[in-house]
Amino acid sequence: GQQLNQSPQSMFIQEGEDVSMNCTSSSIFNTWLWYKQDPGEGPVLLIALYKAGELTSNGRLTAQFGITRKDSFLNISASIPSDVGIYFCAGQGSGTYKYIFGTGTRLKVLA
């Protein structure tokens, strides 16, 4: 079945640094979503991407829909302590209501 590889699995960064993470798929997706999950909470939608090459920002967050439609990237600029959490990507293929989720990137920000 479809698989999503999300990397890195975890990262420690200093406050103020920029962060990059990505997801790659074994097949083509039509939609990419990026979520953040805080401990004990459900995932919260950050950014949705619907078109190959699309670049979308939400505050300090920027995500891109890869041109091959098999990958997506999330960047966080000038990280702050509240950016700590787990970031998930999710992709949806053509003609399906199902989303496939990556295994998450655990981000820790050192003040």
Add this chain to the structure above:
Amino acid sequence: NAGVTQTPKFQVLKTGQSMTLQCAQDMNHNSMYWYRQDPGMGLRLIYYSASEGTTDKGEVPNGYNVSRLNKREFSLRLESAAPSQTSVYFCASSGVGIADTQYFGPGTRLTVL
């Protein structure tokens, strides 16, 4: 507008007991989903309902049943709980179109002893 709500928040069961997890959304969404999340893993789809009156299996349906009671509500039932079903369960809903974003509930933390 509460979004997606789930009950209960926490539950402890003994092996073999049954229970139903409840989910409701007030966003007039067509599609609803049940996922489980285990440590170190992403979200795995158990069942989904593309629209009222339809349900389909996801990646890990064994040991579960679902009911799409109406457009708002989608329940997940464990008929005979097993320790392997210890997990955090999330309900989600998505909007009108097939390519629409998903919104998640706060989760139910289930432990099966």
